[in-house]
Amino acid sequence: xxxxxxxxxxxxxxxxxxxxxxxxxxxxxxxxxxxxxxxxxxxxxxxxxxxxxxxxxxxxxxxxxxxxxxxxxxxxxxxxxxxxxxxxxxxxxxxxxxxxxxxxxxxxx
Amino acid sequence: xxxxxxxxxxxxxxxxxxxxxxxxxxxxxxxxxxxxxxxxxxxxxxxxxxxxxxxxxxxxxxxxxxxxxxxxxxxxxxxxxxxxxxxxxxxxxxxxxxxxxxxxxxxxxxxxxxxxxxxxxxxxxxxxxxx
Numbered sequence: 001x002x003x004x005x006x007x008x009x010x011x012x013x014x015x016x017x018x019x020x021x022x023x024x025x026x027x028x029x030x031x032x033x034x035x036x037x038x039x040x041x042x043x044x045x046x047x048x049x050x051x052x053x054x055x056x057x058x059x060x061x062x063x064x065x066x067x068x069x070x071x072x073x074x075x076x077x078x079x080x081x082x083x084x085x086x087x088x089x090x091x092x093x094x095x096x097x098x099x100x101x102x103x104x105x106x107x108x109x
Numbered sequence: 110x111x112x113x114x115x116x117x118x119x120x121x122x123x124x125x126x127x128x129x130x131x132x133x134x135x136x137x138x139x140x141x142x143x144x145x146x147x148x149x150x151x152x153x154x155x156x157x158x159x160x161x162x163x164x165x166x167x168x169x170x171x172x173x174x175x176x177x178x179x180x181x182x183x184x185x186x187x188x189x190x191x192x193x194x195x196x197x198x199x200x201x202x203x204x205x206x207x208x209x210x211x212x213x214x215x216x217x218x219x220x221x222x223x224x225x226x227x228x229x230x231x232x233x234x235x236x237x238x239x240x
Contacts, residue, residue: 081116085116085119085120085123088120088123089119089123089126092123092124092126092127092133093126099132099133099135099136102127102133102136103136106124106127106136106137106138109120109123109124
């Protein structure tokens with residue numbers, strides 16, 4: 001996961017997913033710890049998809065939900081189109097996003 | 110297929126999924142731009158634009174929209190046809206006076222379409238209207 005190559009990161013993420021998916025809390029903890037790491041390209045798209053499963057039952061006001069919203073707000077401005085579109089898609093699907101936050105996403109789209 | 114078409118398609122698909130939640134309806138403000146896509150030569154783009162517009166357009170635009178959808182209906186894939194039909198109960202709820210227009214559209218579909226799944230969606234809409 002520390003590699004700069006997007007494909008290496010992608011495969012590392014897939015492995016993490018396969019190993020930890022059954023332990024929901026550990027899986028979520030690992031995913032949230034990766035938010036500050038520079039995940040790029042195809043790996044970022046996969047990371048966003050993994051976040052979708054890990055965040056669907058988060059409480060609205062929880063600190064994790066805030067981190068998630070901040071991360072999405074950053075990623076919707078990503079330079080890479082595929083990452084930007086995946087982030088916008090996740091933001092629009094997530095019940096954690098308020099209409100005010102989504103307005104920004106719609107403007108970007 | 111060009112890169113811009115793929116991007117447009119992705120954006121429209123996101124808008125379409127966003128509009129499944131009624132409370133998000135007010136977020137889509139660039140209706141004019143979506144209306145432009147309705148006349149696009151790419152059927153996938155125009156179909157998804159039709160589906161979006163059915164959820165957000167004004168009462169006055171409905172007739173133009175239905176006329177346009179009827180024209181392109183034969184080229185649409187079954188998935189989009191179903192999506193258009195699923196948007197109709199909401200149109201009925203928002204503009205109940207437009208039931209005649211919608212009935213005409215539904216009967217036309219029942220006559221022209223062969224697929225059972227499309228007819229069954231049309232029947233669901235009629236069922237909604239009655240109940």
